[in-house]
């Protein structure tokens with residue numbers, strides 16, 4: 643399979659994302675274009691639900707590259723992220739060899755590739771049909787610092803050393819997207835290896851374009867009012883402001899309810915699609931919702 647060439651300009655990068663249903667800001671298209679051209683990881687930071695993870699998915703889809711995802715969590719270690727030996731199979735091999743009287747051969751063979759379980763970082767260094775894969779290191783802020791230090795090493799050389807087997811090095815580096823919801827700061831050393839972009843909530847215009855791309859069945863009138871209302875919510879300093887997925891879900895939910903426009907009663911009844919904390923819902927329900935609906939309609943004219 644012939645590899646799909648990487649974009650050669652910022653416009654082409656924006657167009658590539660657009661073809662995968664992703665409506666990007668110019669500054670994001672620029673950062674991504676540079677990261678691809680310079681073969682550097684792209685570090686995306688921002689609130690939850692602003693479209694960080696989606697970028698890696700859309701890239702892999704539009705460039706027809708494999709997507710390898712490393713979901714980070716507290717306690718993530720090398721055996722889950724890079725490789726581990728298939729211990730039960732090794733034991734089995736030794737037992738079988740012992741039974742056949744060949745235990746010395748078996749001892750030499752159990753540290754070969756067939757007994758290796760490759761985890762995402764190792765998989766990303768291997769050769770892939772169609773070109774280097776997209777490696778998504780998602781929510782890095784959830785891991786602890788020792789893992790971050792280890793990751794820095796991998797991202798510096800795109801190689802991993804297995805003591806019993808040797809060094810595995812990528813022919814060509816994977817396309818690396820790292821995301822963080824910024825529940826803690828990531829170290830400067832790791833950031834320095836990457837190009838950085840802060841992914842912000844979209845303005846109303848871009849959010850309408852996203853909604854049109856993701857939920858084309860929602861009429862323009864309803865879509866515009868939903869976006870205006872959500873934008874107002876984001877200005878309220880809620881405990882958890884709605885992300886873009888919530889905007890899309892809400893518009894689709896209202897469509898299922900056959901709403902043509904926002905009405906205070908429907909808004910009250912469906913707030914749980916947009917807000918996921920009872921305190922936030924309680925703050926918005928009632929007067930705020932009614933005023934919000936009025937404002938959203940006025941702005942929409």
Ligand SMILES: Nc1ncnc2c1ncn2[C@@H]1O[C@H](COP(=O)(O)OP(=O)(O)O)[C@@H](O)[C@H]1O
Nearest residue numbers: 663664665690691692693694695696852886887
């Ligand atoms: N710029 C965008 N264009 C199109 N859809 C988007 C965009 N940003 C976010 N989305 C939608 O919002 C959803 C949530 O985004 P996601 O990437 O999971 O957020 P994050 O990783 O920042 O928490 C995605 O599944 C996608 O449908």
Ligand SMILES: [Mg+2]
Nearest residue numbers: 694695780821
């Ligand atoms: Mg995400």
